[in-house]
Amino acid sequence: MPANELREVSTEYMLFKAKREEQFITGSEAVKEAARRANIDIAIAYPITPQSESMHLVGDLYAEGYVREYFRGENEFAVMSEIAGAAMAGVRTFTATCGPGTLRAFENFPMWSGARLPIVMSFMTRVINAPLSIQPDTIEMSFLLDTGMMMMHAEAAQDLYDMLLMSFDIAEQTSVHIPMGVFVDGFFVTHTRQKVNIVTEDVKLKPYNPGMSPVAHIDMETPPFRLMRDPFVMKSNYISYAAHASWQQEVMASAQRAKRYIKKYLGGFIEHENPDAPIQIVASGTAVSQSREAIKMLKAEGVDAGLIKIKVIRPFPGNEVKAALSGAEKIIIPEFNRVGWLCREVASVIPNNNRIVPGPRVYGGMTMPPEVIVQVVKEGALVGV
Amino acid sequence: MSLDITRINPYFEDVMPQEYRDLVKNGSFGSEKRLGDLGTFKELLEEHPMCAGCHLALAFRILVSSLPRPEDSIMVGSTGCSSLAFTQLALHNIHSLFGNQNAVASGLKRALELRFPDKIKDVIVMAGDGATADIGLDMTLHSWFRGENITTVMFDNELYANTGGQESGMTQCGAVLHMAPTGKKFQKINVYDLAVSSGCAYAAVVSTAKPKNISECFKKAVLIAREVGPTYIQIFTPCPTNLKIKPSDSKKIATERFKGDYTFREHITDEAKEYLAISKDGIKKQAIEPETVLISDDKEIPLEGS
Numbered sequence: 001m002p003a004n005e006l007r008e009v010s011t012e013y014m015l016f017k018a019k020r021e022e023q024f025i026t027g028s029e030a031v032k033e034a035a036r037r038a039n040i041d042i043a044i045a046y047p048i049t050p051q052s053e054s055m056h057l058v059g060d061l062y063a064e065g066y067v068r069e070y071f072r073g074e075n076e077f078a079v080m081s082e083i084a085g086a087a088m089a090g091v092r093t094f095t096a097t098c099g100p101g102t103l104r105a106f107e108n109f110p111m112w113s114g115a116r117l118p119i120v121m122s123f124m125t126r127v128i129n130a131p132l133s134i135q136p137d138t139i140e141m142s143f144l145l146d147t148g149m150m151m152m153h154a155e156a157a158q159d160l161y162d163m164l165l166m167s168f169d170i171a172e173q174t175s176v177h178i179p180m181g182v183f184v185d186g187f188f189v190t191h192t193r194q195k196v197n198i199v200t201e202d203v204k205l206k207p208y209n210p211g212m213s214p215v216a217h218i219d220m221e222t223p224p225f226r227l228m229r230d231p232f233v234m235k236s237n238y239i240s241y242a243a244h245a246s247w248q249q250e251v252m253a254s255a256q257r258a259k260r261y262i263k264k265y266l267g268g269f270i271e272h273e274n275p276d277a278p279i280q281i282v283a284s285g286t287a288v289s290q291s292r293e294a295i296k297m298l299k300a301e302g303v304d305a306g307l308i309k310i311k312v313i314r315p316f317p318g319n320e321v322k323a324a325l326s327g328a329e330k331i332i333i334p335e336f337n338r339v340g341w342l343c344r345e346v347a348s349v350i351p352n353n354n355r356i357v358p359g360p361r362v363y364g365g366m367t368m369p370p371e372v373i374v375q376v377v378k379e380g381a382l383v384g385v
Numbered sequence: 386m387s388l389d390i391t392r393i394n395p396y397f398e399d400v401m402p403q404e405y406r407d408l409v410k411n412g413s414f415g416s417e418k419r420l421g422d423l424g425t426f427k428e429l430l431e432e433h434p435m436c437a438g439c440h441l442a443l444a445f446r447i448l449v450s451s452l453p454r455p456e457d458s459i460m461v462g463s464t465g466c467s468s469l470a471f472t473q474l475a476l477h478n479i480h481s482l483f484g485n486q487n488a489v490a491s492g493l494k495r496a497l498e499l500r501f502p503d504k505i506k507d508v509i510v511m512a513g514d515g516a517t518a519d520i521g522l523d524m525t526l527h528s529w530f531r532g533e534n535i536t537t538v539m540f541d542n543e544l545y546a547n548t549g550g551q552e553s554g555m556t557q558c559g560a561v562l563h564m565a566p567t568g569k570k571f572q573k574i575n576v577y578d579l580a581v582s583s584g585c586a587y588a589a590v591v592s593t594a595k596p597k598n599i600s601e602c603f604k605k606a607v608l609i610a611r612e613v614g615p616t617y618i619q620i621f622t623p624c625p626t627n628l629k630i631k632p633s634d635s636k637k638i639a640t641e642r643f644k645g646d647y648t649f650r651e652h653i654t655d656e657a658k659e660y661l662a663i664s665k666d667g668i669k670k671q672a673i674e675p676e677t678v679l680i681s682d683d684k685e686i687p688l689e690g691s
Contacts, residue, residue: 069495073527074488077485078527082492088479088492090496091499219497220456221387221390221501227477228477229480
């Protein structure tokens with residue numbers, strides 16, 4: 001369907017009513033298919049493995065007319081700055097990066113949140129150097145936890161596709177209007193083919209309406225005509241400090257207000273399988289898939305274990321996780337990173353957190369065989385930490 | 386923009402701050418001013434917190450008073466002394482991070498072209514030498530390589546002023562400054578030549594020794610950036626505080642240097658020359674719009690629906 005013939009529809013229609021067909025595609029191609037229907041004004045790209053392919057494909061969409069503006073920036077810090085400039089002018093933006101690129105761009109992320117920019121981007125997580133590795137690892141998510149961005153963690157290409165499509169609507173809500181990162185484990189998802197249900201109808205999301213922004217745009221068309229982004233503290237006085245502090249609170253509150261929209265589109269922040277089991281495995285991303293396999297193996301041996309899949313990392317669904325783990329005797333948290341950021345998040349919201357066995361953790365690009373999870377569940381011992 | 390958005394609602398006129406009323410009534414929106422008009426209208430730059438004798442502040446005033454279309458100009462700044470002046474600017478302006486000003490301006494300009502394809506929107510970067518030639522050099526150069534239609538202004542005081550007088554890439558060789566305790570070891574970065582070789586349609590080196598020259602070059606740079614390509618203005622702006630000289634001696638330094646190594650240079654492409662010759666009349670016509678009465682004399686405006 002040519003780009004100019006796509007019909008504008010609501011996000012609800014796109015996600016819940018539009019006809020879909022199953023395609024056997026990579027995670028990167030799922031990004032392309034989401035971007036095709038997301039009505040993106042500007043996409044800016046910079047290559048880094050394993051993210052590059054997804055932004056090549058978004059570039060192809062630009063050539064085909066589905067994205068209005070696209071170019072390759074000079075580095076990740078510049079790309080995120082260019083995206084910020086475009087978002088400040090009131091258009092819908094998209095980009096992606098990963099690993100070292102995330103860290104090179106890092107100063108921009110809290111600035112995006114503070115400037116109330118509804119930017120959507122995807123992070124295809126990978127190892128942070130050194131030593132050099134381009135393999136999967138979710139440690140960059142740990143660094144991003146406190147930037148003010150909202151964060152979703154996709155388990156597979158289907159999640160990635162749907163989460164991207166819903167993110168624009170959530171981030172652009174007047175009461176929210178802060179950036180959303182959709183995270184996916186590099187290579188495991190980006191470079192493998194999976195069955196993904198793709199919208200087939202001739203539809204695209206409604207365009208971003210800058211008039212609905214809670215903050216005026218930098219365009220000299222939107223009052224107030226004398227507008228500055230963004231430093232409050234240019235003169236040291238109590239009022240400017242108070243303004244800055246309350247603004248930070250407002251950014252945090254924006255993420256909390258997003259919960260109702262996230263719930264509408266995701267159904268919930270977590271998915272819980274076998275909630276009555278005394279052993280509960282808590283995971284996000286592809287560690288969920290590995291845990292599912294481990295639970296099958298445990299079941300064959302007569303061990304009863306449940307699974308909690310956490311889909312939203314920021315705002316962290318603390319109450320939901322706490323309630324889901326209220327009856328658990330032992331909690332296993334497998335992660336694809338060394339620091340165990342998800343373990344820390346869970347431990348911070350539950351009572352008696354000595355129930356947690358903090359692992360297994362694999363990192364540096366290692367795979368996580370289900371047997372490793374099984375071993376931790378059975379022995380209750382730390383593995384790989 | 387429509388000058389309507391500067392109009393004060395008659396019901397709120399009496400409670401609006403005086404400085405806002407002055408801006409609306411006596412500002413330069415909707416009419417092109419000249420440098421010689423300074424002092425006869427409400428300047429875009431009001432009181433500023435810069436040091437006595439600061440020539441960055443002087444250059445800033447000259448620039449904002451020389452905008453061809455202040456009502457359709459958006460400024461992008463960066464960390465530094467100039468960011469203190471930006472807080473007093475009566476124009477839309479952005480200060481996001483240190484060094485990313487040309488990248489922000491690139492995204493901004495392209496987005497504005499998507500949203501307002503039939504309107505002129507002048508995007509002007511104003512930053513110090515540290516932001517332009519050091520931390521932001523790659524983004525400055527790449528905005529030129531890409532041919533972004535923006536104007537880049539460097540306030541060159543040959544050091545980091547806002548952080549207390551450290552060596553920058555634009556510091557003169559041999560100068561002893563913080564972080565250059567035994568003197569700077571390399572020459573000033575030749576950003577002007579880089580601008581020329583990077584594809585700027587117009588580039589100029591000017592000095593606060595010649596305010597009128599700054600004004601004229603800046604106007605050319607903004608006009609050429611609209612249609613032809615990126616433009617660059619480098620202004621020598623002595624910093625009395627960090628050079629540890631009397632504030633009243635800034636002008637003397639600017640004048641002396643102008644006779645020597647910091648003198649006027651100008652590069653203009655043939656295409657830019659041609660555009661300038663053709664566009665001047667057109668620009669003037671666009672600059673004067675009929676809607677110049679900004680504060681209503683008639684407060685009896687019926688409420689909608691009444």
